[in-house]
Amino acid sequence: MKYLILIGDGMGDFPVAELGGKTPLEAAKTPMMDELCAKGEFFLTKTVPDGFPPGSDVANMSLLGYDPAAYYTGRAPLEAAAMNIRLAPDETAFRCNLVTLDHGAGDRVTMRDFCAGHIGNDEAHALIADLEKECATDQFHFKPGVSYRHLVIFKGEHPGFVTVPPHDHIEQDVTVHWQQYLAQPAWQKLLDCARRVLADHPVNLARISAGKNPASLIWLWGEGKMPSVPTLTARFGIRGSMISAVDLLKGLGVVGGLSVIDVPGATGYIDTNYEGKAQGAVDSLKDGNFVFVHLEAPDEAGHQGSVDAKITAIEDFDSRIVRPIVHHLRQTGEEFRVVVTMDHFTPIALRTHVSDPVPTLLYDSREQKAGSGRTFDEKSCREHDAACGNGLDAGHRLIDKLLIHD
Ligand SMILES: [Zn+2]
Structure with missing residues (x-):
């Protein structure tokens, strides 16, 4: 038996007026997911336990079978794991976004862009290299990641301030949060240095003259120490792979003991290598019996507020990831069980x-049920769930439902 979990990050949504009250998932043409939904089980899963923020880290941890209440220590240490950075006990990893901050009158700070215009890897790596060269100390080191997503490894006592994700504060006044860092001398020194290095950096000057948002500052958040997590092989006897463009998911794969497959051209955006991801999943199942495939694009479209991009990302997920994988497994006659879902709305x-x-x-x-006619979307699921009351309150139990224990 082969087991698959296929995730369209952030696919879920509310009714959208310009879609005549449909959600993007309802409006998108998703014949493969609709067929699997009609012939399979359909239920709501609570991926974010009460008291946790609805982050991709928490939600995907649940989907991978780990109770966030027991294992979650923060997003950044998972990303560190993906980058093969081993944190010492006195080290804390912080996610370091390259952001566009506007400094206004009276020290007011506004989050213009949480991702500095989705800055490219080469540009970002030049900036992070110079930040490390100019601003690193015994306490702080910069580690380059992908696009706007990097890490700062901090050695020492956490100052106790509360950090916030920059994507939750787009176009908002973030002065209160900003001043928390500045209240700590070592952190103020780091941020002053970063601001100075970034202000007239050739990469940023070129971006500004091209009409793009510059990476005017860094934003530190999502911090934590390395979690101690039993592998999925130890817990369930499965051997498998993680396929994602995103370091956070790769890190979850690493701590869960999965092989992390790097798919060339996997970008995390709508231009990602869909076919490469599907092929990677099919190939990995030749040896292993479990694969987790994650597509970031619908979430990015949601953050951008783009209905068209979100529908396209969902349709591509259906036709270029879910369908080829299912078709391949059907052709080979392999028995399989597959979950298709999202981490959050x-x-x-x-x-x-x-x-x-x-x-x-x-x-x-193995089920040969006639299709029920229901479709894979939020409304259909709510109606179905209300009818049979089979929702899953603890998302980390989803993996128990997927796996057959014999
Ligand atoms: Zn997510």
């Missing part, structure tokens, strides 16, 4: 995550 109207339970389908290739 990223509603177009809010441009950030919410923790509503997520529509989830579970299909078993």
Whole structure:
């Protein structure tokens, strides 16, 4: 038996007026997911436990079978794991976004862009290299990641301030949060240095003259120490792979003991290598019996507030990831069980995550039920879930539902 979990990050949404009250998932043409949904089980899964923020880290940790209440220590240490950075016990990893901050009158600071215009890797790496050269100390080191997503490794006592994700504060006044860092001398020194290095950096000057948002500053958040996590092999006897463009997911794969497959051209955006991801999943199942495939693009479209991009990303997920994988497994006659779901909603109207339970389908290739006619979307799932009351309140149990223990 092969087991698959296929995730369209942030696919869920609320009704959108310009779609005549449909959600992007309802409006998108998703024949493969609809078929699996009609023939399989369909239920709501609570991926974000009460008291946790609706982050991709928490939600995907649940989907991978780990209770965030027991194992979650922060997003950044997972990203560190993906980058093969081993944190010492006295070290804390912080996510370091390259952001565009506007400094206004009276020290007011506004988050213009949480990702500095989705800055490219080469540009970002030049900036991070210079930040490390100019601003690193015994306490702080910069580690380059992908696009706007990097890390700062901090050695010492956490100052106790509360950090916030920059994508939750787009176009908002973030002065209060900014001043928390500045209240700590060592952190103020780091940020002053970063501001100076970035202000007239050739990369930023070129971006500004091209009409793009510069990486005017860094934003530190999502910090934590390395979690201690038993592998999925130890817990369930499965051997498998993680396929994602995003370091956070790769890190979850590393701590879960999965092989992390690097797919060339996997970008995390709508231009990602869909076919490469599907092929990677199919190839990995030749040796292993479990694969987790994650597509970031619908979430990015949600953060951008782009209905068209979100629909395209969802349709591509269906036709270029879910369908080729399912078709391949059917052709080879391999028995399989597959979950298709999302980690959380990223509603177009809010441009950030919410923790509503997520529509989830579970299909078993051995079932030969006639289709129920229901479709894979939020409304259909709510109606179905209300009818049979089989929602899953603890998202980390989804993996128990997927795996057959014999
Ligand atoms: Zn997510």
